[in-house]
Amino acid sequence: MAKRVIKLALVGGGMFGRDVVLRALADVERCGVVPYLGIPGLDLHAGDLADVTFEVVAVGTRTAGSAAALAATYRQWVPGSRPAACHGDAPWIEVLDEHRPDVLFVATPDHLHTAPILExxxxxxxxxxEKPLALSLAEARAIVERSREAGVVVAVDMHKRYDSFLRSAFVDVVPRLGELLYARAVLEEPLDVSTRVFKWAAHSNPFSYVGVHWTDLFAHYLGLRPVSLHAVGQKRLLANWRDEDHPQGIDTFDAMQVSVQYHSGLHVSYVNGWVNPADFEGAVNQELEIVGTRGRVFVDQQDRGMRSAISGAGTRTHNPHFQAEVPRADQPGDRVLVGYGKDSLIAGLEAATRVSLDLADRTALAGTYPDAESAVTCVAILEAAAQVAEANLACLADNQGAPVTARFDHDDYTLVTAGEQKVAG
Structure with missing residues (x-):
């Protein structure tokens, strides 16, 4: 039998692209995908993929220096590997045309996902x-339509689906809560993310960046459909931020509060920000509470049980569930990456591999991984929330309150201002 090889490539070499995506691919090139199929619930497919090998053939970033550094880092992780280093304003073109991968991993900034995906x-x-699939509903729909026509997999890294705490909350506890009444979901990133790590924060907002995880969980596990939305946001800190990289400030929301009413009657309040102080004990602040007629469930990241206190560093909570380096028992100094940050990538790669090898078709795998179709409703919520929050910010500045909402009809939505339509009753 001919050797079955799947060629991989990555565009985007920032914090997540390098430290999570590329690091996960290093394990896959060395060990295959089979050792990592259990946690995503795909272990029954291990036999079909046991002889498949993987090779990262190219990485692409904007500058020559960053591309070369990324390729060099990968060669350290995988001795003997030879990924090409591509660069430019659209490095994915060279990656795709010159190196012809079977699967492209996209970890570009939020507003630059669509172009490499469609190419x-x-x-x-x-x-x-990486999430979000896109920042506009039109782009998300184009991705779904064209991937269907081409018969290719487009997976989205919705890794909160694979967080064992959150998955257990939705799978094991929520069904026992009776009729669901309301929920509160919080995810707040550190200020460093919006001011230093990501140069593109002004092209996105904190709800699009991390709130998408929560909207995905409620849609995926509970099958919920939004019917209306209200959103507000604050532009106090980042808009007035001044440093060498941002002499005119950063025109994006510090924080957003988005209220979504779902068709089941459940109301969810999403709270997201990226201005958490460096002194906060956790890498992020993450909280979930869901209340029903028969009980409630809480998940708080700071309650996972691991804290440290180091002189000069203060008290910190840790989340090795997302990502940890585990020493390989028989290889001193060598480590394997584990965590739900990797599991989501494996789910998408497994689907892409099976379709690439004609072991399954795209349609048959729907729902077995975070597919593009499941992302469309999330993108609709993100786009509507951004427009509603901007409109309400302008209204607040004009002493008109925050009267703007959005009304959904499946994945379409309409902005509505209070007083512009007659309310029956």
């Missing part, structure tokens, strides 16, 4: 993209 899809290349 890959149009060439028949499968995609595993």
């Amino acid at each position: 890959a899809v149009d060439r028949g290349v499968h995609v595993v993209a």
Whole structure:
């Protein structure tokens, strides 16, 4: 039997692209995908993929220096590997045309996901993209339509689905809560993310960046459909931020509060920000509470049980569930990456591999991984929330309150201002 090889490539070499995505691919190139199928619930497919090998053939970033550094880092992780270093304003073109991967991983900034995804899809290349799939509903729909036509997989890294605490909350506890009444979901990133780590924060907002995780969980596990939305946000700190990289400030929301009413009657309050102080004990502040007629469930990241106190560093909580380096028992100094940050990528890669090898078709795998179709409703919520929050910010500045809402009809939505329509009753 001919050797079965799946060629991989990555565009985007920032914090997540390098430290999570590329690091996970290093394990896959060394060990295959089979050792990592259990936690995503895909272990029954291990036999079909046991002889498949993987090779990272190219990485792409904006500058020559960052691309070379990324390739060099990968060669350290995988001795003997030879990923090409591509660069430019659209490095995915060279990656796709010169190196012809079977699967392209997209870890570009939020507002630059669509272009590489569509270029890959149009060439028949499968995609595993970071969240959100896109920032506009039109772009998300185009990705779904064209990937269907091409018969290729487009997966989205919705890794909160694979967080064992959150998954257990939704799978094991929520069904026992009776009729669901309301929920509160909080995810707040440190100020360093919006001011230093990501140069593109002004092109996105904290709800699009991390709130998408929560909207995905409620849609995926509970099958909920939004019917209306209200959103407000604050522009106090980042808009007035001044440093060498941002002499005119950063025009984005510090924080957003988005209220979504779902068709079941459940109301969810999403709270997201990226201005958490460096002194906060956790990498992020993450809280979930769901209340029903028969009980409630809480998940708080700071309650996972691991804290440290180091002189000069203060008290810190840790989340090795997301990502940890585990020493390999028989290889001193060598480590394997584990965690739900990796599990989501494996789910998308497994689907792409099976379709690439004609072991399954795209339609048959729907719902077995975070697919593009499941992301469309999330993108609709993100886009509506951004428009509603901006409109309400302007209204507040004009002493008109915050009267703007959005009304959904499946994945379409309409902005509504209080007083512009007659309310029956």
